[in-house]
Amino acid sequence: MPQKMFLREYKKYPLDYIALFLLLFAGLFSFLSASYLPFKQDQIIFATVISYFVWSLIHHYRKKDLSLSIIVEYLVLIVLALVALLFNLLRA
Numbered sequence: 001m002p003q004k005m006f007l008r009e010y011k012k013y014p015l016d017y018i019a020l021f022l023l024l025f026a027g028l029f030s031f032l033s034a035s036y037l038p039f040k041q042d043q044i045i046f047a048t049v050i051s052y053f054v055w056s057l058i059h060h061y062r063k064k065d066l067s068l069s070i071i072v073e074y075l076v077l078i079v080l081a082l083v084a085l086l087f088n089l090l091r092a
Contacts, residue, residue, distance in 0.1 A: 016059045023051050042085055049081045 010017050027048030034040040056074045060066040 013059065013062065016055075016062065020052075020055055020059075023048070023055060027051070038088070042088060045081070045085050045088070049078055049085075053078050 027044060030044045031041050031048075034044060053074050057066065057071070060070050
């Protein structure tokens with residue numbers, strides 16, 4: 001997304017993006033804090049991915065552009081993240 005477009009989006013929906021930042025920061029901080037607990041890290045990744053999906057639905061609903069294609073796009077991202085999580089589980 002070009003910078004001007006992002007700034008326009010951010011100015012229009014600042015709480016959405018602040019919530020996203022906090023969500024991702026909390027996920028990263030929790031993940032790093034649980035560095036010696038691989039199973040806990042997997043739970044944190046799962047929770048962060050699901051939270052991101054919920055955030056995206058709320059954000060696009062508020063923008064009034066929520067559509068099936070957007071939902072499918074985010075579901076594909078979730079599946080890819082969860083496949084990565086599964087490989088992480090299999091290595092442990």
